Amino acid sequence: MGDDAVTRAQEAAAAAAAQAAELQRQAQEAMRLAQEAAAAAEAAAAAAAQQAATTPAAPSDASPRASSPADAPPEASAPPEGPLDETAVEAIRAGYAFEGAALELGALVNGDPRPDVQVRIPIAMTNRHGLVAGATGTGKTRTLQGLAEQLSAHGVAVFAADIKGDLSGIATPGEGNPKLLARTEGIGQAWEAASFPVEFFSLGGTGRGVPIRATVAGFGPLLLSKALGLNDTQESSLGLVFHYAEDAGLALLDLDDLRSVLQYLVSDDGKAELEGLGGLSTATVGVILRELVAFAEAGADVFFGEPEIDTAEFLRTAADGRGIVSLLEVPGVADKPALYSTFLMWLLADLFNDLPEVGDLDRPKLVFFFDEAHLLFADASKDFLAQVVQTVRLIRSKGVGVFFVTQTPKDVPGDVLGQLGSRIQHQLRAFTPDDAKALRATVSTYPRSAYDLEEVLTTLGTGEAIVTVMNEKGAPSPVAWTRLRAPQALMSPTPDASIDAAVAASPLQARYGTPVDRESAHELLTARMNAAAAAAQARADAAAQAKADAELAKQQAAIDRQRAKDERAAQAEYDRIMKQTGGSSRSGRTGSQRSGSSRSRSGSSSVLEQVLGSKATRDVLTSVVEGIFGTRRRR
Numbered sequence: 001m002g003d004d005a006v007t008r009a010q011e012a013a014a015a016a017a018a019q020a021a022e023l024q025r026q027a028q029e030a031m032r033l034a035q036e037a038a039a040a041a042e043a044a045a046a047a048a049a050q051q052a053a054t055t056p057a058a059p060s061d062a063s064p065r066a067s068s069p070a071d072a073p074p075e076a077s078a079p080p081e082g083p084l085d086e087t088a089v090e091a092i093r094a095g096y097a098f099e100g101a102a103l104e105l106g107a108l109v110n111g112d113p114r115p116d117v118q119v120r121i122p123i124a125m126t127n128r129h130g131l132v133a134g135a136t137g138t139g140k141t142r143t144l145q146g147l148a149e150q151l152s153a154h155g156v157a158v159f160a161a162d163i164k165g166d167l168s169g170i171a172t173p174g175e176g177n178p179k180l181l182a183r184t185e186g187i188g189q190a191w192e193a194a195s196f197p198v199e200f201f202s203l204g205g206t207g208r209g210v211p212i213r214a215t216v217a218g219f220g221p222l223l224l225s226k227a228l229g230l231n232d233t234q235e236s237s238l239g240l241v242f243h244y245a246e247d248a249g250l251a252l253l254d255l256d257d258l259r260s261v262l263q264y265l266v267s268d269d270g271k272a273e274l275e276g277l278g279g280l281s282t283a284t285v286g287v288i289l290r291e292l293v294a295f296a297e298a299g300a301d302v303f304f305g306e307p308e309i310d311t312a313e314f315l316r317t318a319a320d321g322r323g324i325v326s327l328l329e330v331p332g333v334a335d336k337p338a339l340y341s342t343f344l345m346w347l348l349a350d351l352f353n354d355l356p357e358v359g360d361l362d363r364p365k366l367v368f369f370f371d372e373a374h375l376l377f378a379d380a381s382k383d384f385l386a387q388v389v390q391t392v393r394l395i396r397s398k399g400v401g402v403f404f405v406t407q408t409p410k411d412v413p414g415d416v417l418g419q420l421g422s423r424i425q426h427q428l429r430a431f432t433p434d435d436a437k438a439l440r441a442t443v444s445t446y447p448r449s450a451y452d453l454e455e456v457l458t459t460l461g462t463g464e465a466i467v468t469v470m471n472e473k474g475a476p477s478p479v480a481w482t483r484l485r486a487p488q489a490l491m492s493p494t495p496d497a498s499i500d501a502a503v504a505a506s507p508l509q510a511r512y513g514t515p516v517d518r519e520s521a522h523e524l525l526t527a528r529m530n531a532a533a534a535a536a537q538a539r540a541d542a543a544a545q546a547k548a549d550a551e552l553a554k555q556q557a558a559i560d561r562q563r564a565k566d567e568r569a570a571q572a573e574y575d576r577i578m579k580q581t582g583g584s585s586r587s588g589r590t591g592s593q594r595s596g597s598s599r600s601r602s603g604s605s606s607v608l609e610q611v612l613g614s615k616a617t618r619d620v621l622t623s624v625v626e627g628i629f630g631t632r633r634r635r
Contacts (some may be wrong), residue, residue: 082110107187115188127364127401134426160369169490171198197318204302257521341376355398365399374411375403421470449479531634
């Protein structure tokens, strides 16, 4: 019973709120009609005054007519409540009355909103680029969401980085409430909850979404130098490395590939490869390698690799003809600003390279929202800025529009601002002298208007902006203080479970979800360097073996010489002993004695010679002699 009572009470409250909203709408409509009547009366009074001035005066002798209420002059209209008179209001009304399809931004504010004066952007002019600027909390994200929703509804694809996660609500219908409905009715917006087709992406698979990857070669040396914070000399050296890798057939797919090429080119084997190109400084390579390590630790290593995203995926439309909103989840962008900003710039450059020239279309193929744009231009080199300016200037002919979203226009270089056709400027704050200077500089860039823009820009409410766009003839529209429309989708994040289900069901997940590691520069150079190391080791081993063999031969020769010497000494000793044992008898013996002795010695000598001349005796003597001279080899 209690639950039924609560339900009835809620229904009664909702009905009362709806009735109040309807009464407010009727009151505002009555006010609008009254204002139109007053304007008509003022115009009639002016016409009557002009007619009276040109009508001849009555004769002097004519008797005057009695005055009547009908003859009394009309009561003067009340002065306008806002900064603009009715002539300026009509000029704004005419300035935004486009013939073709347009994005509805909101209603003119002149004291109160004027729902009869709508401020719009021609869809055909959205490829002339734009700027959405304003301080934190002034409604830039909601403006971005409203533009994305309307572009999608008109069949235009959208790409945007979801910095805070709020934009994921585009995939979920919004939730109405009395405050929202009162606001939307006050500006002439017939608000209805709606959702839009969304594809969720992530950088290299970090976070939820289909992984977006790029090869190092596809990223290019200029953007990579910007991401690494290299100076001009280091940037030039990195360009040389890319040139060599391409000529040598070494695919640069991930950061390991680039590191391997850098290390190879400063090795003994690789230095000769760049002789005709000027060579590389070891110190420069050391700096680049250190920056690559820091870059990888910041999360960039997961972004580089294959499969590389085909940027044509961002130009798709849904089955019902609405453009698909591609949202890139970028958690913690402040921790890796260089990667984030250069990645978005790479997407634009890749689109520029791949898309054909189409000229001016009735509606662009893609509108690209570059949030936190100041990160792109911080500490950028002249060459990098020149590349950005060229891309922004020429990519509109490929059917792509770019909207930069940042806090103040001074975050965007003047050469880039000069390419932007539409401006939606939310509140600016002037708390410091630098802020005041930036405010004056911003005001000086607007067309002439009846507004005191220095005052107005600092007093705009949340969800209000100063708008000027490029009309269908390419001229700037009048400056208009505008209360912007509310998004139709959810203005808070879509639940995580819904995002996970959408990612799992995406056909892109099967194509890009699993990383691929094919043979590239790292593997080729590792194999080459391993082969070179193996060859060098084989040469070193052969040289060591040859040296060992030479030393062994030298030692063997010394042994052989010593053996020969020992053998000669042994032979000499042998000859000496033989000589002593074979000598003649002393003189003075008788002939018979000598004759007997001679016969006796002859017999003895014959026996001794036989004994001493045998091989066994020579071996024994040799052993004895060797033992005497200490030359016997030890075994």
